[in-house]
Amino acid sequence: MEIDPLPNGNTATENAAARPASDAVASLAAAAKAAAPALKVSHLSDSLKLEHQFLRVPFEHYKKTIRANHRSVEKEVSAVISAVDSSSSSDFSRDDAVSHLSSLVSRLQGLKRKLEEGSRVENLQAQRCRARLDHLESADADNLSEWSNTRLKRILVDYMLRMSYYESAAKLAETSNIQDLVDIDVFHEARRVIEALQNKEVAPALAWCADNRSRLKKSKSKFEFQLRLQEFVELVRADNNMRAILYARKYLAPWGAIHMKELQRVLATLAFKSGTECATYKVLFEVKQWDNLVDLFKQEFYRLYGMTLEPLLNIYLQAGLSALKTPFCYEDDCPKDDPLSQESFRKLAASLPFSKQQHSKLVCYITKELMDTENPPMVLPNGYVYSTKALEEMARRNNGKITCPRTGVVCNYSDLAKAYIS
Amino acid sequence: MELNTFRGSFEHVVKKRKLSSSNCLQVVDKINHELERALLRVQSDQDLTLTVDPKSILKDLKSKLDEFGPEKELESSQKELNTNLSKTQKLLEKALNPDISKANRKIEFDGQTMNKIITDHLLSQGMFDVGDCLIKETGAPEANLLRSQLLEMYQILEALHTRNLQPALNWVTVNHEKLKENGSSLELKLHQVRFMELVQQGSQSDALKYARAHLAPLACSHMDEIQKLMACLVWIGKLEKCPYFKLLAITNWEKLGDELSRQFFLLLGRSCRLPLAVAVEAGSKTLPSLLKLMNLMGVKTQDWQVMEELPFPVDLGKSFQFHSTFICPVTRDQGTLENPPMLLPCGHVLCRHSILKMSKNNSRTFKCPYCPLDSSVAQCRQLHFP
Numbered sequence: 001m002e003i004d005p006l007p008n009g010n011t012a013t014e015n016a017a018a019r020p021a022s023d024a025v026a027s028l029a030a031a032a033k034a035a036a037p038a039l040k041v042s043h044l045s046d047s048l049k050l051e052h053q054f055l056r057v058p059f060e061h062y063k064k065t066i067r068a069n070h071r072s073v074e075k076e077v078s079a080v081i082s083a084v085d086s087s088s089s090s091d092f093s094r095d096d097a098v099s100h101l102s103s104l105v106s107r108l109q110g111l112k113r114k115l116e117e118g119s120r121v122e123n124l125q126a127q128r129c130r131a132r133l134d135h136l137e138s139a140d141a142d143n144l145s146e147w148s149n150t151r152l153k154r155i156l157v158d159y160m161l162r163m164s165y166y167e168s169a170a171k172l173a174e175t176s177n178i179q180d181l182v183d184i185d186v187f188h189e190a191r192r193v194i195e196a197l198q199n200k201e202v203a204p205a206l207a208w209c210a211d212n213r214s215r216l217k218k219s220k221s222k223f224e225f226q227l228r229l230q231e232f233v234e235l236v237r238a239d240n241n242m243r244a245i246l247y248a249r250k251y252l253a254p255w256g257a258i259h260m261k262e263l264q265r266v267l268a269t270l271a272f273k274s275g276t277e278c279a280t281y282k283v284l285f286e287v288k289q290w291d292n293l294v295d296l297f298k299q300e301f302y303r304l305y306g307m308t309l310e311p312l313l314n315i316y317l318q319a320g321l322s323a324l325k326t327p328f329c330y331e332d333d334c335p336k337d338d339p340l341s342q343e344s345f346r347k348l349a350a351s352l353p354f355s356k357q358q359h360s361k362l363v364c365y366i367t368k369e370l371m372d373t374e375n376p377p378m379v380l381p382n383g384y385v386y387s388t389k390a391l392e393e394m395a396r397r398n399n400g401k402i403t404c405p406r407t408g409v410v411c412n413y414s415d416l417a418k419a420y421i422s
Numbered sequence: 423m424e425l426n427t428f429r430g431s432f433e434h435v436v437k438k439r440k441l442s443s444s445n446c447l448q449v450v451d452k453i454n455h456e457l458e459r460a461l462l463r464v465q466s467d468q469d470l471t472l473t474v475d476p477k478s479i480l481k482d483l484k485s486k487l488d489e490f491g492p493e494k495e496l497e498s499s500q501k502e503l504n505t506n507l508s509k510t511q512k513l514l515e516k517a518l519n520p521d522i523s524k525a526n527r528k529i530e531f532d533g534q535t536m537n538k539i540i541t542d543h544l545l546s547q548g549m550f551d552v553g554d555c556l557i558k559e560t561g562a563p564e565a566n567l568l569r570s571q572l573l574e575m576y577q578i579l580e581a582l583h584t585r586n587l588q589p590a591l592n593w594v595t596v597n598h599e600k601l602k603e604n605g606s607s608l609e610l611k612l613h614q615v616r617f618m619e620l621v622q623q624g625s626q627s628d629a630l631k632y633a634r635a636h637l638a639p640l641a642c643s644h645m646d647e648i649q650k651l652m653a654c655l656v657w658i659g660k661l662e663k664c665p666y667f668k669l670l671a672i673t674n675w676e677k678l679g680d681e682l683s684r685q686f687f688l689l690l691g692r693s694c695r696l697p698l699a700v701a702v703e704a705g706s707k708t709l710p711s712l713l714k715l716m717n718l719m720g721v722k723t724q725d726w727q728v729m730e731e732l733p734f735p736v737d738l739g740k741s742f743q744f745h746s747t748f749i750c751p752v753t754r755d756q757g758t759l760e761n762p763p764m765l766l767p768c769g770h771v772l773c774r775h776s777i778l779k780m781s782k783n784n785s786r787t788f789k790c791p792y793c794p795l796d797s798s799v800a801q802c803r804q805l806h807f808p
Contacts, residue, residue: 046710048425052518059432059514063507066439070500073446077492080453088477088484094464097476101461108454115450119443126436133429152702156540160556163533168556172544175552308523313702314531315523319712320705323736328745333808336688338744339697344535344542351529357756358735362746365808370740379765384806385746406808419805420769420792422751 044144048136054154055132056306057183062125068211069118076111080104131180150178157182159313162298166191183305190301197294200234202227205297215304223300225255229266230293233284237274244270321349326357335368360421366390366405371421378416382409385419424517431510438506442499449492456486525712527727537562543698545569546687548576568690575686582679587616590682597689602643606685610644611678613637614651621654622661629655700742708736746807752776752791757807764802768795777802 139147153176160169173182196204209224228251235244272281329340339345362371364387371377377385384404395413403410460483537560544553578589594609613636620629650666657664687694748757750773757763761775770792780788784799
């Protein structure tokens with residue numbers, strides 16, 4: 001590259017002359033930044049450990065798809081094999097054999113298409129897992145506030161999905177462009193079951209149980225049993241007693257070994273009928289039972305996908321509000337920056353513990369800054385304490401006079417006393 | 423970070439899956455191949471000249487397939503994939519905390535309160551569409567007043583974004599008194615931007631006219647800045663030499679927008695630090711130690727449920743400290759109205775109880791525990807941390 005020393009030199013000196021002030025600011029900012037990251041990064045890696053659900057759900061989804069696809073391949077293949085088996089021992093005419101074999105061939109063609117489609121879906125899901133890993137690893141001290149902002153949005157989408165506010169969840173994900181970072185599609189599966197249960201239909205829920213039988217069995221889930229009990233109760237409610245008994249023989253009896261007590265209780269509804277005033281059986285006929293089924297389903301669904309049983313938002317808020325809660329939050333002059341100055345947050349925090357304070361921490365009423373050795377507290381003659389920075393600035397603007405912003409008392413800067421607070 | 427091992431294991435799974443899926447395809451192809459061959463053989467026997475009957479062809483096919491054992495073939499590759507899948511999941515559970523709800527109290531948050539908080543948050547972030555949608559879906563009461571106020575703010579910010587100062591200036595003029603009360607210099611900064619624009623365009627008289635109309639009224643609070651701004655007029659045409667120009671030309675419009683929204687929220691009686699964001703951020707800083715405590719100490723659920731105070735202090739950092747708390751360095755008690763902090767003549771601060779104790783209930787002088795100075799109770803002054 002050609003070097004042109006003269007103009008370069010000129011601009012350099014000019015820059016240097018104009019720079020000192022901005023340079024000072026820049027170096028100050030850099031110093032502040034350098035001190036902060038160490039703490040920030042350690043906080044960050046700790047809070048990344050909270051993101052299990054974020055990675056687990058797409059991984060679980062991936063796993064589930066792989067297994068389901070493979071199961072269907074296995075089923076198809078063994079169906080074809082056994083068709084060949086049975087045909088080999090039967091007396092087929094030539095035409096029969098041709099049509100039989102060609103139907104099997106086209107069946108295999110179908111299976112091949114299915115395999116390719118399944119592979120495509122699996123690839124997409126693997127890609128989603130990677131996107132989430134990348135997102136977690138992209139967090140560093142420089143983009144922390146943006147990253148936290150995205151985290152909050154993810155947490156909000158999670159909350160909306162769990163509360164069945166599907167439209168808002170989709171909208172929030174779309175406007176924030178975080179579709180890959182939230183589990184809208186996973187919740188589609190839940191939505192079908194929940195809406196059916198709300199309409200007092202158990203078929204989709206039973207189908208879901210069948211799909212996930214082995215996992216549910218492993219976790220000793222009672223959900224399917226509860227669904228069956230509810231169906232039985234509905235038959236009793238409709239006075240369809242013969243069918244109820246048949247139903248119980250077919251679907252309830254197999255659970256007898258593990259849930260005999262409940263089975264007996266529910267069967268007794270045959271004697272008590274839906275109009276009963278007997279408390280033990282009256283509750284079984286209440287509409288609320290359907291809501292319980294929805295709740296039970298949600299719990300099973302969350303467990304299956306490795307989600308937390310509570311919405312993430314509740315978990316973060318419980319911890320956060322406990323750490324922020326002090327008796328001062330409930331005073332009228334609680335500063336607006338404190339979430340607990342708002343009635344709604346106070347309500348949430350009502351049954352949470354207070355934070356623990358081990359050392360004095362003084363916040364200047366005027367500058368809202370923490371007072372420390374570099375900005376020590378100063379005492380006015382009336383006993384009110386403010387930061388040195390704030391009082392110096394006030395004295396500079398008002399010829400050495402200090403006006404206490406809380407009481408209106410006026411004094412001289414020279415009347416102030418230092419306080420040492422450890 | 424431990425996530426790397428998870429990622430490695432995950433990529434291994436992906437590879438195994440590809441293998442298993444191509445294996446499946448091969449198996450299917452092979453069966454397909456045998457079937458088609460058998461089909462061909464049956465079909466080729468057009469004129470029934472061959473002695474093979476369909477039955478023997480089918481028998482042949484069956485024995486071929488039996489020999490090949492497609493079911494076993496399918497199982498073998500999948501088995502390996504399955505072990506890899508469970509291994510990867512275990513790694514994930516090891517790397518991250520699999521149940522962060524462990525530190526949760528069994529309490530229900532009121533749904534309506536939560537919805538209101540979320541709606542407020544969405545509106546405050548300017549996500550009006552999502553906020554409206556949530557109001558519709560939850561049937562929460564509409565936040566019309568707040569919504570229209572915030573809409574105004576976002577329109578002003580939008581205009582600022584396109585370098586249109588007018589809406590911001592209008593708002594500042596309307597709220598002149600309140601802004602002055604808050605000691606905000608936003609009004610000056612906005613006029614400063616416009617003034618500097620005129621200076622840069624080199625129109626001295628326009629700039630002067632503008633300064634008389636808009637800067638002069640701010641003289642009482644911003645004399646210094648105005649003097650420097652006016653000095654720039656002298657350098658019109660050679661602004662690069664002006665010592666103030668670089669300092670005063672506002673180039674950071676983003677910061678201007680930040681200051682405006684800060685003031686806007688302040689006048690609404692709110693904070694520009696959105697409370698939900700503050701609380702969740704605090705949560706992300708608290709949860710790790712809370713979970714560690716639960717795991718290590720095995721705190722019993724019923725104890726945790728009734729604890730009045732967290733068992734350990736959480737350092738959220740300076741920006742989360744909203745209140746002054748005084749902890750007496752002698753008794754470790756927190757300052758209260760009955761037991762307030764007292765300033766000793768030497769400048770050290772203790773709580774009233776410890777002073778009374780040391781002075782044997784105000785019957786004698788006592789020595790400060792931090793320095794050799796003697797004090798009497800009468801010399802001590804009560805402190806207030808507003």
